[in-house]
Amino acid sequence: MKKSDYLLENSNVEAGRRFEALSAIFDKVTFAHCQRLGLSPGWNVWEVGAGGTSVVQWLADRVGSSGTVTATDIDVSWASTAIAGNVAISKHDVVSTPLQEGFFDLVHTRLVLVHVPERQTALQNMIRALRPGGLLLLEDADPALQPMACINESGPPQVLANKLRHAFRHLMASRGVDLAYGRKLPALLREQGLEDVGADCYFPVAEPFCNILEIATVKLIAPQILAANLATKAELDQHISNVASGALDLTTAPLISAWGKKP
Numbered sequence: 001m002k003k004s005d006y007l008l009e010n011s012n013v014e015a016g017r018r019f020e021a022l023s024a025i026f027d028k029v030t031f032a033h034c035q036r037l038g039l040s041p042g043w044n045v046w047e048v049g050a051g052g053t054s055v056v057q058w059l060a061d062r063v064g065s066s067g068t069v070t071a072t073d074i075d076v077s078w079a080s081t082a083i084a085g086n087v088a089i090s091k092h093d094v095v096s097t098p099l100q101e102g103f104f105d106l107v108h109t110r111l112v113l114v115h116v117p118e119r120q121t122a123l124q125n126m127i128r129a130l131r132p133g134g135l136l137l138l139e140d141a142d143p144a145l146q147p148m149a150c151i152n153e154s155g156p157p158q159v160l161a162n163k164l165r166h167a168f169r170h171l172m173a174s175r176g177v178d179l180a181y182g183r184k185l186p187a188l189l190r191e192q193g194l195e196d197v198g199a200d201c202y203f204p205v206a207e208p209f210c211n212i213l214e215i216a217t218v219k220l221i222a223p224q225i226l227a228a229n230l231a232t233k234a235e236l237d238q239h240i241s242n243v244a245s246g247a248l249d250l251t252t253a254p255l256i257s258a259w260g261k262k263p
């Protein structure tokens with residue numbers, strides 16, 4: 001995948017705000033899953049498509065000085081190099097190759113594969129990087145499962161929010177995003193031969209950080225929305241002001257988490 005194919009490019013100030021909001025909304029879900037899977041001192045962990053540093057830093061604290069965290073992304077603009085000593089950050093496309101075959105105790109990725117057209121190759125590369133008995137935790141969105149920005153479409157601001165969310169989905173689909181990917185994760189893990197496969201789903205409603213995520217996302221993709229005639233500049237400005245009022249009770253796409261063990 002070329003960096004230019006990724007709709008929500010990291011090298012932008014709004015991308016940093018998106019990572020902070022994703023962290024505030026989803027880190028508790030990710031951390032609970034890692035803990036339930038038994039994340040322990042000494043583990044070697046690969047964080048794929050790390051984006052920001054909150055998950056990487058948390059993993060590094062859990063595995064301690066006897067473990068390692070390898071954080072990769074096609075764009076490491078927001079992955080600070082000044083985090084813990086047991087963390088290695090590198091620019092890497094998960095589609096290209098496994099990082100290290102048969103090495104990792106845990107491979108985790110969140111909100112990445114949905115954006116990667118070659119997601120099957122990426123999935124196989126992550127499994128190849130696991131040691132026998134190693135664990136894969138995939139967390140990804142299923143925007144088609146719940147496509148609305150406002151599930152309570154009670155007035156013009158909510159209608160506009162849903163129109164713009166639809167425009168965002170349209171742009172994502174045109175870049176090869178699978179809008180119904182999250183629901184497929186458990187079946188994909190079983191098909192790849194993983195054992196003890198399980199999954200669950202988290203869906204925030206009226207979470208304050210959804211407002212910050214929405215404003216950052218809309219600012220980031222505004223040029224593409226305007227170029228594709230999916231909305232006017234006046235509509236984008238109105239929507240940002242509506243969201244900033246804090247009265248829309250915004251949602252995100254549901255996050256499906258699926259896990260399994262390499263035999």
Ligand SMILES: C[S@@+](CC[C@H](N)C(=O)[O-])C[C@H]1O[C@@H](n2cnc3c(N)ncnc32)[C@H](O)[C@@H]1O
Nearest residue numbers: 001022049050051073074075093094110111112
């Ligand atoms: C929506 S962000 C999610 C970031 C982070 N995982 C989180 O949940 O906060 C998607 C991230 O995946 C990265 N990404 C996209 N395609 C990738 C690829 N082929 N290989 C590695 N990283 C990729 C992007 O650069 C971006 O940082």
